[in-house]
Amino acid sequence: MAAKTLKEMFLWPTIIGFFTLTGLVVALVRDGLLEDLSLAALTFPIAVIVYIYFYRH
Amino acid sequence: MNIKSIKTWAWVHKWSSLVCTAFMLLLCLTGLPLIFSHEISHLLGNEVEAPEMPANTKSANMDDVLASAKALYPTRVVQFLFRDVDENKTWTVSLGKTATSEDDTKFVLVDSRTAKVLDEPKFDEGFMHIMFKLHVDLFAGFPGMLFLGFMGLLLVVALISGVVLYAPFMRRLEFGEIRKDRAPKLKRLDTHNFLGVVTLVWALAVGLTGVINAWSDLVIKYWQFDQMSAMTAPYKGLPPPTHYASLQTSIDTAQAREPNMRLGFIAFPGTSFSSPHHYGMFMRGDTSLTARLFKPVLIDAQTAKLTDSREVPWYLATLLISQPLHFGDYGGMPLKIIWLILDVITIVVLWTGLMLWWKKRKQSPAEVSQALSQADKTTYVLAKNVQGAK
Numbered sequence: 001m002a003a004k005t006l007k008e009m010f011l012w013p014t015i016i017g018f019f020t021l022t023g024l025v026v027a028l029v030r031d032g033l034l035e036d037l038s039l040a041a042l043t044f045p046i047a048v049i050v051y052i053y054f055y056r057h
Numbered sequence: 058m059n060i061k062s063i064k065t066w067a068w069v070h071k072w073s074s075l076v077c078t079a080f081m082l083l084l085c086l087t088g089l090p091l092i093f094s095h096e097i098s099h100l101l102g103n104e105v106e107a108p109e110m111p112a113n114t115k116s117a118n119m120d121d122v123l124a125s126a127k128a129l130y131p132t133r134v135v136q137f138l139f140r141d142v143d144e145n146k147t148w149t150v151s152l153g154k155t156a157t158s159e160d161d162t163k164f165v166l167v168d169s170r171t172a173k174v175l176d177e178p179k180f181d182e183g184f185m186h187i188m189f190k191l192h193v194d195l196f197a198g199f200p201g202m203l204f205l206g207f208m209g210l211l212l213v214v215a216l217i218s219g220v221v222l223y224a225p226f227m228r229r230l231e232f233g234e235i236r237k238d239r240a241p242k243l244k245r246l247d248t249h250n251f252l253g254v255v256t257l258v259w260a261l262a263v264g265l266t267g268v269i270n271a272w273s274d275l276v277i278k279y280w281q282f283d284q285m286s287a288m289t290a291p292y293k294g295l296p297p298p299t300h301y302a303s304l305q306t307s308i309d310t311a312q313a314r315e316p317n318m319r320l321g322f323i324a325f326p327g328t329s330f331s332s333p334h335h336y337g338m339f340m341r342g343d344t345s346l347t348a349r350l351f352k353p354v355l356i357d358a359q360t361a362k363l364t365d366s367r368e369v370p371w372y373l374a375t376l377l378i379s380q381p382l383h384f385g386d387y388g389g390m391p392l393k394i395i396w397l398i399l400d401v402i403t404i405v406v407l408w409t410g411l412m413l414w415w416k417k418r419k420q421s422p423a424e425v426s427q428a429l430s431q432a433d434k435t436t437y438v439l440a441k442n443v444q445g446a447k
Contacts, residue, residue: 003228012232013223013254020258027388028381029346039391045255046398052233052251 012048019044063225070218071414077211078411084205084267085404087192092385092396094185095141103183105176107146107168114170119148119305121172126150126165129174133163137330139322140169142341142348147175156327199274206271212264216257223254242416249409252402259399260406266379276376280369281329288355288365289332297333298326302361304336310363311338311354318342321351326358334358345387349377 023041026034090097098104119138127135133152140148152163166176180186194201227250230236235247253260308320324330324337331337336358339351354366369377381387385396 006224009224009227009232013220013257016255017258021262024259024262024382027345027392028378029344031344035345035388039388039395042259042392042395045259046395046402048233048255049252049402052235056233 016045016048058221058225063222066218066221070215070222073211073214073218074410075414077208077215078407080205080208081212082404082407084192084208085400085407087188089397089400090185090188091192092393092400094189097185101184103178103185105166105178107170107175110146110170116169117172119308120303122148122167122169123150123304125167125172125174126152129165129177130163134327135325136162136328137322137324142321146170149178156325157329202271202274206268209264209268209271213261213268216253216261216264219253220257223250226250242413245409245413245416249406249413252409253406256399256402256406260403263383263385266383269376269379270383273376276372277329280373284353284367284370285330285332288353288367289335292332292334292364295334298359301326301358306361307336307356307358308338310356310361311336311340314354314363314366315340315352318347318352321348331355335364345381346378349381349387350374351377 019041023038023044025038027038027042030038095104123135123138127133127150130152133154134156135150136153136156137151138148139151146169148167148169150165150167152165153159154161162181164178164180165174166178167173168175190196193205195205197204226246230247233251235251236243304323308323311320318340321339321341324339326335327333328337330339330353332355334357336356338354338356340354341348341351350369352366352368355364356362357364385392388395
C-alpha cells in the first residue's frame, strides 16, 4: 500500500473525536432530544470498535 | 517528521506514560465502581429510601428538618444541609464537632416532607469510601490530590505524544487494521494505537477535568478569599451572632431572590462556604448545566435578610462544570454505561502500552534494532527522500 497522507490517517480519528466532543458538551448543556442525540453520538467510538473487531476481522 | 523528532516524541511518550501508568490503572479501576456509586450503595443496602407519598405532598418546615437532626446530636454544630441533584424527598444534615472540623462528622438523613429522621448514613467507611479515597487522594489528603493531579497532567502529555506518534506507525496501515496473524507484538501495538486513538477525546476530557478537580480545594480557597470576603466585608470584626433567625425564613428570602432556582445546599455560619454571620444558600438551576453552577445567596443569620448574591466567577464555574464531565453523571444510566465501557477500553490501552514497553525492555539491543517496526523504516526512508529532494 502506498504511504498515506496525514489527512488520510487522521480522517477517522477526527470524525470520531468530533462526535465524542460534541456529545460530551451538548449532553451537558441541553436536555431532551438533543441530549439523547448526544448520548447516541457518544456511543460512536464504541460502535467503531465493535465494528472493527467483530465485523471487519 | 524526521527520525530525530520521532525519537524525541517516543521518549516523551515512553516516560510520561511509564511514570503515570500504575496510577492511571489504579484511577481507572477505582473509578469503575465510583461511576455507579449510587447504584452500588443501593444494592449493598446502605441507602435508605424515603417512603413514596403523593407528588403534591408539602415540604416540611426546614426548621423542623434541622431540629430533627440536631436532636440526635445536641452538642454538635450543623455544618451543611444538602441533597443530590435529582433528590427531592430527603435532606442530609452534616454535624461536626466544630463548624470547620473535618473528621468524625455525623450525617443524618431527614425526610423533607415529614421532617422525620430516616437514617444515619456512614459516608466515611466501607468499600465505596476506600475506592473514593484511593481515587481522590490516596488517603494522603491535599498532597495526595495534587500528586494525582500531576499524574493526570502526565497522562495528557502521554495522550498528545501518542497522537503525534500515531502518524509514523499508521503510514502503511488502514484505519483500525490489527495485524493479528503476525507477531504478538504487532497485534499489541496495533490494538494500543487503534483503541488509543478512538477513545482519545474522551480520555483527554476525563483526564483534564480530573486534573482540574484535583485543584478544587485551592480553587475554593481562592473563591473564599476573592468573593466571599468581599461579600461579607461589612461584617468584618463584628462579634459572632448570639441568636439565629429561622432557617425557613432565611431560605424563603433566598428563594425570593432567585425564584427560578431551587435550593442545592446550605452552608451554616462559620463553615468554609459561608461567614460566621451568614447562611450560605447555594441555588441551582434546572438544566443539566445550570443545576451544577451553584449561585451563592448570602443571608444574614440573625435577621434572615439578604446580604449579597453574585454569579460564580469563571474559575469556580470551570471547576463546577468539570465535575460532571469527569464523573459522567449527567446523562442517566446510558451515560454511565458509556463511561464504564470507555473506562475499560482505557485500561486495555494502558495495559497494552505497558506490555509493549516491558517486552521491548527484555530484548537485546540487536533484537531491538532488528525489530524496528516497518513504520520507523518507512519514515526513515521518507525522511531521507525528502532531504534528498531539497
